[in-house]
Amino acid sequence: MSREIHTTNGISNYKTALRQKWFSWKDVSSFFEQVCNLAVERGGFFCAFILEWEAGEGKWKKLVGAPRESADALGDFLNLLPEPTKKNTSPEPKNLILLQSSGKIVSLSKSAQKGAYSAMLVPILNLEIESKIFLFLVSDDGSEFNEIENELLADVSYHLSYAYSHLIEQNRRLSAQKAMATSEKKFLAIFETVVDAIILITERAEIIMFNPAAEKMFGFSSDEVTGKNVKVLMPDPFYSEHDSYIERYIHTSEKRIIGIGREVLAIKQDGTIFPIELAVSEVHLDGHRYFVGVIRDITRRKNAEDSLVAKNEELELLNKSLEARIDREMSLRRERERTLEAQSRMAAMGEMIGNIAHQWRQPLNAISILIQEMEFAYTEQESNEKYIQDTTSRILDLLQSMSQTIDDFRNFYKPNKEKETFSLRNTVEKSLSLVAASMKNQNIKIETHFSGNDTAYGYPNELAQVLLNILSNAKDALLQHKPEVPSILVRIFSEENRKIVVIKDNGGGFDSSVGDKIFLPYFSTKEQGAGVGLGLYMSKAIVEKNMGGKLTASSDGVGAEFRIELP
Incomplete structure (x- = not known):
């Protein structure tokens, strides 16, 4: 009876001491340490430990304990403690009897025995975080805890669980406040600077x-x-x-x-x-x-924008006083246009010579081979009168074809004196025949599509020069851009009583920023030295001034498209 009173009073004193310390705990570590110390000092227990079950490793871990010298004996206790389950992590304490032999804790028992220890696993719960924390109380009296003591320890479990949850929440709140204070400092630093x-x-x-x-x-x-x-x-x-x-x-x-x-x-x-x-x-x-x-x-x-507006107004006033100067400049411009036309003709002549060279390349190669054959036949004494006549005839035919090429180009570039009715298809096909060798040599594919009435009225030879100029520019663009299959598409069709010729390539086209400049004199998108920038300027003049038509250009990112509209 004296043991029960002593133990019951000790647990009651322990509970009272815990309640007195209710608001003194500042962190979880000091909370656990004082809980163990008070169990020994005020509760009269042999030793007390805070334990945590590590589910991943399947073993118990000591967090803190009292008195310190009892830590050696704890190893024996931990080896015998059962794994916590939902049943023994309820608020009800777990009553245990620990048996010893030769100073060692050797087993658990359900009934009290002499020389044994009585122990309690008191849960410390926190519903917000998933943890298995227990207060492990050990008494050196092997008697089982009675019903009153169990109830007192259940109250202790409740109060400890509440205090533990309060500390966890308090720490969380302090962390949040610190984070908020840091965030506020950062915001104020930005706000102020x-x-x-x-x-x-x-x-x-x-x-x-x-x-x-x-x-x-x-x-x-x-x-x-x-x-x-x-x-x-x-x-x-x-x-x-x-x-x-x-x-x-x-x-x-x-x-x-x-x-x-x-x-x-x-x-x-x-x-x-x-x-x-x-x-x-x-x-x-x-x-x-x-x-x-x-x-x-x-x-x-x-202020800068207002200044710019003011400058523009000054320029506008200045422009109004330039009419007389413009008249003089117009006279000079007409003179320059005559110069440009002469330069354009020179450029066209250079283009013509280049095309003739391409047309002559194959017959020249054939003549060279025939001459070499004649020399070989003479050396081997295989030549005779018939062989010489046949070879000579073939060479003369090739020379006649080369001479005809010169006549074709010369007639083609000879300007028409008067307007005449002509076939657009014939003009396009003749233009394509003049550049066919050059295009074939560069592996450029030419496609044509003709539909509708192709009869036009104007200057066919001048139009041919325009076509050759556009085809030449298309060839240069294809050689510079190097598409996988270089090609040029030429179409003829009618649209609202107007005859349309469209030439489109896949040579990359031109940037939209240069679209309005492409027909200006001396403007070129080619590499420096590759063109004088007069071809399109003269082409536009021929189509629009001489033939009453319209020449426009566009680009879709794949290539350039030139559109000739004739009445």
Whole structure:
């Protein structure tokens, strides 16, 4: 009976001591240490430990214990403790009897025996985190704990679990507060040092934050404007209409500036009105809506724009006084056009010689082979009169073909004196025949598609020069761009009583920025030295001035397309 009173009183004293320390624990580590110390000092237990079950390794781990000298005996205890389950992690303490032999704890028993230890596994629960923490109390009296002691220890389990959960929550709250404080410091550092003005207002348009950049921009201190309506920074009509802007947005969610940004006017403390670039964002904090305005002074930019406008006006006035000079320049321009035409003819002649060279390459090779054969036949004494006559005849035929090529090119470049009715198809086919050898030599595929009436009225030879010029440019573009299958497509068709010739290649085309310049004299997209930039200029003059048609160019990223329209 004396043992029961002593143990019951000890547990009761232990419970009371724990309640007295309720608000003194600051962290989990000191909490566990004092729980064990009080169990020994006030509860009269032989030793006390805080244990954690490590499910992954399947063993118990000591976190802290008292007294320190009892730690050696704990190893014997831990080897005998059962694995915790849902049943023995309930708030009910687990009553154990530990048997010893030769100073060693050797087994568990369900009944008290002399020389044994009685022990309790008291759960310390936390419903928010998944853990298996126990207070392990050991008494050197082998008697089982009675019903009253079990109830007292159940109360101890409840209070310890509550205190443990409170500490966990407290630590979590402190961590959150520290994180919030750090975040606030970072925000304030940015808010205080950013070069743009930043203003935070409420739904009622009251200013609650006004950074140093805003103070410098508007001339107000933060204290002077905090709590005031943000419209004090706006001139009319914005001053009068601002409240209605916010009210309309709150009721309709129609964004006119929120998340968009715009240029408006602002007013400084001294009354100076200046232009700003304003970007407004909406934020929600703690259930309240706020608006953040980021403001940039654009006075310098606007002054520069105004200066540019003034310069343009000066230039416009100057242009009006240049009419007489323009007349003189027009006279010079006509003279330059005659020069350009002469240069264009020279360029065309160079192109013609190049095409003749390509046309002559095959017959020249054939003549060279025939001459070598004659020399070989003579050396081997295999030649006779018939062989010489046949070979000579073949050489003369080739020479006649070469001479005809010169005549074809000369007639082709001879300008027509008067307009005449002609076949577009014949003109296109003759033009293609003149460049066929050159195109074949570069492995360029030429496709044609003719449909509808191809009868046109104008200068066929001049049109042929235009076609040759465009085909030559297409060939150069294909050689420079190197597509996998270089090709040129030529189409003839009718469209609203107009005859259309379209020449399209897959040579990469030209950038849209040069589209308006492509027909200007001396403008070329070729590499330096590869062209003088007169061909398209003269081609446009021939089609539009001489034949009353229209020549345009376009590019789709794959290649260039030239379109000739004739009446």
